[in-house]
Amino acid sequence: MKIALVVFNGITFLDLIGFYDVIYRLNLFEHTKGTTWDFCGLQDEITDELGLAIKVNKVKPDLSEYDMLFVPGGMGTRQLRFDDEFVEWLKGARNAQYVISVCTGALLLGAAGFLENKKATTNPSAYELLEPYCKEVIKSRIVKDGNVITGGGVSTSIDLALYIVGLLVSREAVDMVKKQIDYPYETQGIVEV
Numbered sequence: 001m002k003i004a005l006v007v008f009n010g011i012t013f014l015d016l017i018g019f020y021d022v023i024y025r026l027n028l029f030e031h032t033k034g035t036t037w038d039f040c041g042l043q044d045e046i047t048d049e050l051g052l053a054i055k056v057n058k059v060k061p062d063l064s065e066y067d068m069l070f071v072p073g074g075m076g077t078r079q080l081r082f083d084d085e086f087v088e089w090l091k092g093a094r095n096a097q098y099v100i101s102v103c104t105g106a107l108l109l110g111a112a113g114f115l116e117n118k119k120a121t122t123n124p125s126a127y128e129l130l131e132p133y134c135k136e137v138i139k140s141r142i143v144k145d146g147n148v149i150t151g152g153g154v155s156t157s158i159d160l161a162l163y164i165v166g167l168l169v170s171r172e173a174v175d176m177v178k179k180q181i182d183y184p185y186e187t188q189g190i191v192e193v
Helices: 013-028 084-091 105-111 124-133 156-168 171-180
Strands: 002-006 036-041 045-047 053-055 068-071 098-102 142-145 148-151 190-192
Touching (some): 013 036, 013 098, 013 156, 068 105, 105 124, 105 148, 142 156
Parallel strands (some): 068 098, 098 148, 142 190
Antiparallel strands (some): 142 148
8 A cells, every 4th residue: 555645834743643653553464564655745845833844755746656645634724725736736646545634634635526425524623614525524533435534633633543554454453553652542433424
């Protein structure tokens, strides 16, 4: 599996890092060994909402080459959803096996058309912003509608990645990862359409 982790100016890094810290562990399991990922963006460095900068290791790659697209949120999504270049670039992942967002990353998926006729969720503070992009906003922590999986607010990024581990590997794998990261919580509010 090849994963595109999308980054952009105005990102909330916890959305990204919570997911990444769990999802890279797919390589621990025989069924998903060989999983790779790239931090993908439209420029070689991006800055979060608070001024922390990171280097991007793939600048504007062809997203059709990835099996999974992951889009985090952040205040930058509010304007980025109207950025034609960015939205067109995201559309390149239309044939990805899994299209995933957490927090207001759902707004970017919506702008790129991934949520059309789908049920989805986002950060509770952005439910109204998400409404025009999807069939129905579900006020829940995780919503899976076909190959599109959306997560709620920032801390959902860990739960979302654990959900993906369960989907791709097993419940036992989820328990193993939770033990490794000392995560005692059970994910609540999962809706599968």
